[in-house]
Amino acid sequence: MKPKHFEVTPACGAVHQILSRVGDKWTVLVVNYLGAGSMRFNELKRSIDGISQKMLTSTLRGLERDGFVTRTVFPTIPPRVDYELTDLGRDLLVPVRNLADFAIQNETRIANARASFDSANKATEITPPFAQAAE
Amino acid sequence: MKPKHFEVTPACGAVHQILSRVGDKWTVLVVNYLGAGSMRFNELKRSIDGISQKMLTSTLRGLERDGFVTRTVFPTIPPRVDYELTDLGRDLLVPVRNLADFAIQNETRIANARASFDSANKATEITPPFAQAAE
DNA sequence: CAGCATCCCTTTCGATACTG
């Protein structure tokens, strides 16, 4: 849990914290859904196809810990828990969506770059005698 | 290598690609250094404290594959390899730095949120008889 | 309903040794 090095600049730690939270598998999806308003646990779970309950829990906990979402428990039966973005969470949504826009706008360029890199690389390979045709 | 689900929106895949590249352990550091101009392999390695040559290599390969950096080999002895951001790489730097600025500007808020979350959590814990004082 | 605990597999990362 505690970083060992990469303190190139003093602020670098904080930057990496955010970037790796945002870069994990589910955070952005969760934050994005919560951007539309508060949601319950299973409501989120149903919305985000493929997420396990374990990952949803830990993603929400992480976001809660960092102050991006609030968790409100209603002591009813059955229990009800609402998750909602804080102001900080809504602020986070802005730069994240900028990055998302970048990704969307450059999707083709990146895909092309990959394709040409991969084919250029394939050409350089050892080309073993039993090489399968390109998959 | 192939994602199984989380295609909530068609663009979601592209977004996640970028976010997870940028969220990995070293990419942002490398891209940030290259933002100042082209650099050689060992120059980068010396600049980024704690990075192993394996991770620097794979980070650079990933960035090259996605079209964010160029790799220029000078067939001299000893060999020399320059890495430099492409236009796409410099474009990437913009939203990334916005997110970095967000991280820096909200570092304290996040740290506070964590501290209060952690202490609130500690209070709820089983409080074992031999609980160590806060580390 | 909203979780926690457990098991287990996969991916990521770091350390070390070797090469053109």
Next chain:
DNA sequence: CAGTATCGAAAGGGATGCTG
């Protein structure tokens, strides 16, 4: 100098079963 190859540790992530 600029890598590749290999190994093992650690973290991430999924499936399942159980609880208040």
